[in-house]
Amino acid sequence: MLSVFLQEFSWKELLMGQEEWPFILEIVLRTVIMFITIIIGLRVLGKRGVKQLSIFELVVIIGLGSAAGDPMFYKEVGIVSSIIVFAVIIILYTVITYLIAKNKKFEEMIEGKCICLIDDGEFSIENFKKENLGSDEFFAELRLNGVSHLGQVEKAIEESSGEISVFFYEDEKVKYGLPTMPGSLDDPLNEIHKMGYYSCTFCGHTEEKQKGEAGSCGKCGKKKWVPSSNKRRVT
Secondary structure (H helix, E strand, C coil), rough: CCHHHHHHHHHHHHHHHHCCCCCHHHHHHHHHHHHHHHHHHHHHHHHHHHCCCCCHHHHHHHHHHHHHHHHHHHCCHHHHHHHHHHHHHHHHHHHHHHHHHHHHHHHHHHCCCCEEEEEEEEECCHHHHHHHCCCCHHHHHHCCCCCCCCCEEEEEEEEECCCEEECCCHHCCCCEECCCCCCCCCCCEEEECCEEEEECCCCCCCEEEECCCCCCCCCCCCEEEEECCCCCCCC
């Protein structure tokens, strides 16, 4: 069995497939040409196409990558064809960018629009439901922005690029809010054992509560609460 395998084994097929060794030099030449074409294409697109990627711009980059990659090592794919694809993508990008600048509805259709996820220290529940964003993922984004509880946040906005912009209260205006630290929501309460401020784990609504049954949230109707925090940000 092993002898048969060794007889049929070919290093050339393993390394080169069906191509001949001289094609290596052609691959080098193709790669250099397409690399230069990519640089020229990105220069034409401008800094905006490189710095921040919306859904539309991501499609453009993927299209350019696909057009550049195939002719680098597929012998049957001609370089001229790929350059034509580059040209068409750049023309489409230019036209669509122009239309985006001229028409707000077209811009929202292509790139989406920003949406408020936190308002006045509480979740904007209806807006939050529209986004495919888990609470753990969102809390991680908030922590990366230096947020330890929602009472520090006046507004948090998800931009069309997917990034989260956070606008903070001044230190003296920080209020009690839902904590965002890991594990802070693991043991929600239905009954209050110590008087103080508590936040709804679902919407972030915060209330001062007395000992006894926690009751329903006045904003969303849920019944799970955790102790609130009013720590100021450390900057």
